[in-house]
Structure formats: C-alpha cells, structure tokens
Amino acid sequence: MQGKEADPKDFPQLKNDTFLRAARGEETQHVPVWCMRQAGRYLPEFRESRAGKDFFETCRSPEACCELTLQPLRRFSFDAAIIFSDILVVPQAMGMDVQMVPGKGPTFPDPLKDPEDLQRLRVKVDVNTELGYVFRAITLTRHKLEGKVPLIGFTGAPWTLMSYMIEGGGSNTHSKAKRWLYQHPEASHMLLRMLTDVIVEYLLGQVAAGAQALQVFESHAGILGPAEFKEFSLLYLRDIARRVKDKLKEDGQDVPMIVFAKDAHYGVEDLSQSHYEVVGLDWTIDPRSARERTGGKVSLQGNMDPCALYAPKERISDIVHKMLEGFGTRGYIANLGHGLYPDMDPEHVGAFVQAVHKHSKQMIEQK
C-alpha cells in the first residue's frame, strides 16, 4: 500500500492515554473502559457493513477493518479501540483453510487429525507476506483514529489456536484436542512451539504497524486442569510475553500486554507473574479476591458478566459501582468478562460505559 495512510510513522498525537496509564498502574482521572467484541453484530451499522460479505474477506480488507474498528467509538466514549480481525488468521497463515459459516461459526474443513498432519503446516511463516493485511489495517486505523484513543492489537494464544486446528471448529468437550495432549504430548508441544514462533512475530509486526497495546486471548484455558494449564498454556503465554518484551526493549519500545485466560481461576497467581502488565478476568472471579491473589503486581481488566447488560440500566449502574469498589480505581481497566453478544442492546452498552466513567470519577475525586 502506498501513500501517507500506510506510513507507520507520523501518527497523530494520542489525546486520551487513560487506558495505557491504567495498564501501567499509574494514576488516572477515571477508570478506562472498553469491551471485548465492541466491534460486533450488536451494532446495526456493523451488521449493515458486513451484510453479504465473507467474514475472512472482510478481515483482509484494511479499509473494512478500519471502518468496523471505528464504529463503536462513534457511539460510545470507549477509552481504547481494538482492531477488527480474528484469532483464526494465524492458522490460515500457517497454511490451514478456515471458513466462517453463518449460524455455525469458524470451521476448518480439513482439521489436524494425527501428528503426521503437522507436516501440512508451513515450516517458516513470513508474517509480512501472510498477515500483512492485518498490519496494513492497523496502520490505517491508527491514522484514522486521529489520536482519540490507543489501538489494541491481539492474537489467539497457542493452546486456543491448537484446539481450533484439531477440533475443526467450536466444541463443548474439546476432546479431540485434549486427546492430543494425553496421547501425543511431544507432537502437542511441537505444534504449540510452532504457533508460539508465529505469534511472537505477528505481535511484533502489529506493534511495528502501530498497535499501542497487545492482548493475548487464551479463550480455551478453562477446559484444561491446573497441571495441563501449566504445561500446555502458561509456559507458552510466558514465552510469548518474554520474547515480545525483549525484542521491543532492544528497540526502546514499551507496549503494555494483556493476557486473558478465560475460566482459568487456578492460574490467576501464575498469570500475574508472567511478564504481562495486565491480567484479564472473566466474571467467575470475585474482584477483591483477584486483587488479593495477584498482590498488586499487575493491573486487572474485566470482569462484568456480559449478561448483566440484559439488566435495566439503573441495575447496570449499581453492578458497575460494586465492581469498581471491588477492584479499586488504580491499576484497573473496566471491561466485560467476555465478548458482547449479538442480541445486546447498544443503549445498555452505552449505560455500562457511562457508569464506569461516572462512578470512577466520583470515587477518585473523593480519595
């Protein structure tokens, strides 16, 4: 891509750094807030933009990704934007076919069945060639954001991606993927290492393109027990943060990283000592106990039950107030405990954002 929009340098100056400050545990005037899946089907304008278009085709268009990323910010005063993309672009970059089937979700027509199938994957993935479209979307969006709020880049974590590549799509038991862990531990580690290598390069490419923070989604953490989590997830989450941080440091850069390991209660202490500045939490963890267990070592993000958005607006405001009291206003980024659902009322999302800003401002002023 040519021209100014594609130039990663010369980005507009950031006007609202509340999210970045909170990620680093610094003081802020209000608690920052954003929502996972804030660019999504609950917005009529999102449904209109996406109508009749293939999901991954949309992901490959920098202009479409930019527009979808900006849509929620036109409605709500979110303190961060997250680039519209998907975690499954990484398996695609490694040579796998993935389709988004309406009504069914992501589908791999030819998933990995046996360790021999690892030979089907690209040995060396050139992220600039395979995922350059994501980098171009990030650069374009960073310009079009005009410094309003920081832009978050993201990736799926190795175990979550491995489980999709073996299951071939969504699953309740994830038994095909877990079978690998017990029957083929060595091949599992080989695949997790291959994914880790691509993910590290992918995250560094996103930063070079203009991402100002990075979130790693371990959405399938909760189907592992504590021992399997340590061996097949945590090890790689740590390796990713360490390698990305080391490289960024060499270049004099410092980009906050968030780890979101859904349903991994038992992993919260370990996750707080894994080189990430922020630990994202799902709604099944009590805010106060999460603070105690992470001992002020990291900032926390989350964790309102997304379904609380079905409550009347006044009730949402009360729930937000309690959540803020539980986490405290320092080193805290408000969010939901998982993504927004398509049937959620945008007005209630707005009420959530407003409640976070209003209550947290009052709490900080009263300190």
Ligand SMILES: Cc1c2[nH]c(c1CCC(=O)O)Cc1[nH]c(c(CCC(=O)O)c1C)Cc1[nH]c(c(CCC(=O)O)c1C)Cc1[nH]c(c(C)c1CCC(=O)O)C2
């Ligand atoms: C597991 C996972 C996926 N994708 C993602 C995860 C990790 C987060 C999580 O745990 O939910 C990550 C993701 N996917 C999407 C984003 C965009 C940024 C944002 O958060 O706003 C992000 C961060 C867009 C999307 N990715 C998808 C949508 C909805 C489909 C569409 O727009 O047509 C969006 C907005 C599709 C998708 N992609 C995936 C699923 C399970 C689905 C839903 C399928 C369905 O419900 O039909 C895989």
